[in-house]
Structure formats: C-alpha cells, structure tokens
Amino acid sequence: MKTAFQKTAFLAVGTYLIVTLVASNQIARSNPGNDIKNEENCLVERLFGKECTVPQKPKITPIPTPSAVPNRVLTDKERFIAALMNQFPIIPQPDTYEYILLRAYGAPFVNLNPAVRLPEKVAFSNHQETQKFQDTITKGKVIGTKNCYLQKAAADALNKAYFQAKFRLKSGYANSDCIRDFATTAKFWKKYTNSKTLDLVKQGKETRILGTVAPPGASQHLWGLAIDLKVTNKKQITALNQNGWYRTVEHDVPHWSYVGYPPETLLRLGFQKKVIGKTTYWVTPL
Ligand SMILES: [Zn+2]
Known part of the structure; x- marks a missing residue:
C-alpha cells in the first residue's frame, strides 16, 4: 500500500x-x-535531486549575409576602357602604336549607337581596307555644303547643331573637311612630316604631330565621324556638344569628332576636359 x-x-x-x-x-x-x-x-x-548543469551552448556567430561586391569607384580610365571594350575586346598594351592612336583618336569608339559604324582596328593599313569599311557605311550630307559627307547619324546630328547655331566648314567648301579616302590622309601626312616621324610616333617619342595630322590610315575622317569646322563662339560649341560633337584631338582646333553623347555622358564615360589656350578639348583618359 x-x-x-x-x-x-x-x-x-x-x-x-x-x-x-x-x-x-x-x-x-x-x-x-x-x-x-x-x-x-x-x-x-x-x-531526482541530482545536480545537473546543462552544457553551455556554443555561441553561434551569425553568418553575415553575402552582399554584392562593394562598388568600388572606378577611375576615369577604367570607365573609358570598359566602354572601349565593346569595340575592342582586347585593349592594346600601353606604349604600343595602337594604344597611342587610341589615346589620340579613340573618342568615337565609345559610341554604342548601332547606326554608327566603327572600324575594327585603330588604323587602316591601306586603301583597300579603308574602302571596304567605307562601303559599309550609310552617308549623310552636311547641310550648306556641296559635297561634304559623313556617316548619316553623324551628319544628322551635325545638321541639328547647325540649325541651333550656324557654322562653316574650315575651308568653306572642300570635301576634304569631311569623309576622306586613304590617299588623301597619306598625302596630308607626307606634307607635315619627314621619313622619321612615323617611327618616332610609334616609339612614343613624338605625340605633338598627332594634333596636326593623323598617320596614314588612322584619321577619324576615314571613318566619316570627323569634320573640320570654323567655330568661333560659345553658342556654336554648345550646340555641337549637345548634339554629340566635340573637339577630341588636342591642338587640332578645327577638328570635331562625333562621339554621339551629351557632355554629362562623356564625363561619365571617363572623358577629361582639357583646356589648351582658350580651346576646350574632350580627351580620352588613356
Ligand atoms: Zn580634322
């Protein structure tokens, strides 16, 4: 019981x-x-009256939630190269002739507009290569000229700027201010240089000449994306810039290149504004 x-x-x-x-x-x-x-x-x-201690639980440190790779602020050069890689998956090594040419004339290569044709190399080797490229482009006439042609997208943008603030071709009439053939650029090069100049450019010892004349095959005029203009006032510059046209080649005052974007986009792409004398250039950060 x-x-x-x-x-x-x-x-x-x-x-x-x-x-x-x-x-x-x-x-x-x-x-x-x-x-x-x-x-x-x-x-x-x-x-049952016995002493017992629960073993201490190991403290678990919460695993941090994986977050995206922190957004490092890219340098101008990195942003420019990223844009350039759309056209050149392999960027030439610094100090090579190709890189020197890209630095001087590479501005239009950031254009992503499919209507704008860009060459697959920085410089054409000969007339045939140039012609083959030029055969693929659709041309547009520059208003107020007899026979000045550019790529259509570039001509359309230039004509838009023209209606906002009139300007003239550098020479006033000549088609050499616009799209050129290989022989014309080769002739210009010969006019301003001697037999040693090209080697000096290739070695990086001579850069100033690039603001006067482009080596054979390397001119933006061959691409139909450059024009030589007589621009004298701020209103013209603003109109051109707003329509994607810029002075991109240092010291070449009359030379305008079609980049295709407004100024704020150019700054985002890493372009640098450089004032030489009283002239503002939008140069590549290479
Ligand atoms: Zn020019």
Whole structure:
C-alpha cells in the first residue's frame, strides 16, 4: 500500500515530468537536437535531486549575409576602357602604336549607337581596307555644303547643331573637311612630316604631330565621324556638344569628332576636359 505522502509525491513527480516534457517539446521545436537532449536529461536528473548543469551552448556567430561586391569607384580610365571594350575586346598594351592612336583618336569608339559604324582596328593599313569599311557605311550630307559627307547619324546630328547655331566648314567648301579616302590622309601626312616621324610616333617619342595630322590610315575622317569646322563662339560649341560633337584631338582646333553623347555622358564615360589656350578639348583618359 502506498501512503498518502507517496501518492502525493508520485503525483507531483508525474505532473512535473509532464510539464517538463511539454516544455522540452517546445524547446525541441526551436533548438537543435543535442541541446534539447541535454536539457531534458538535466531536468530529469534535477527531478531526482541530482545536480545537473546543462552544457553551455556554443555561441553561434551569425553568418553575415553575402552582399554584392562593394562598388568600388572606378577611375576615369577604367570607365573609358570598359566602354572601349565593346569595340575592342582586347585593349592594346600601353606604349604600343595602337594604344597611342587610341589615346589620340579613340573618342568615337565609345559610341554604342548601332547606326554608327566603327572600324575594327585603330588604323587602316591601306586603301583597300579603308574602302571596304567605307562601303559599309550609310552617308549623310552636311547641310550648306556641296559635297561634304559623313556617316548619316553623324551628319544628322551635325545638321541639328547647325540649325541651333550656324557654322562653316574650315575651308568653306572642300570635301576634304569631311569623309576622306586613304590617299588623301597619306598625302596630308607626307606634307607635315619627314621619313622619321612615323617611327618616332610609334616609339612614343613624338605625340605633338598627332594634333596636326593623323598617320596614314588612322584619321577619324576615314571613318566619316570627323569634320573640320570654323567655330568661333560659345553658342556654336554648345550646340555641337549637345548634339554629340566635340573637339577630341588636342591642338587640332578645327577638328570635331562625333562621339554621339551629351557632355554629362562623356564625363561619365571617363572623358577629361582639357583646356589648351582658350580651346576646350574632350580627351580620352588613356
Ligand atoms: Zn580634322
């Protein structure tokens, strides 16, 4: 026979166990398996008057949520090269002739407009290569001229600027201010240089000449994306810039290149504004 005390004690133990098991079940839902087992065991141990310490749970440091690679601020040069890579998946090594030419004449290569054709190399090797490229372009006539042609997108933009602020061709009429053939650029080069100049340019020892005349095959005029103009006032410059036309070749004051974007985009693409004398150029950061 059990005494009343035994019965009460039994009931108390039973109730405690039930409460504990329910509690441990609650824990089981929220804790990993091993911890629960330890706590459950401990509760039972304590129930029978034994000392028990639940082993300390190792502190888990929350794993940081992977975040995107921090946005490093790109330099002008990095942004320009990124834009350039659309046309040149492999950027020429610095100090090579190609890189020197890209630095001087590479501005139009950032243009992503599919209507604008860009050559696959910085300089054409000969008349045939130039002609092959020029055969692929759609030409547009420059308003107010007899026979000045450019790529159509470039001509359209120039004509838009012309309506905002009139300007003239450098020579006033000649088609050599506009798209040129290989022979014409070669002739100009010969006129301003001697037999050693090209080698000096290739070695990076002579750069100033690039602002006077482009080496054979390297002129932006061959691409139909350059024009020589007589621009004298700010209104003309603003109109040209707003329509994507810029002075991009240092020291070549009459030479304008079609880049195809407004000034704020050029700055975002890494172009640098450079003032020489009173003339502002938008030069590549190469
Ligand atoms: Zn020019």
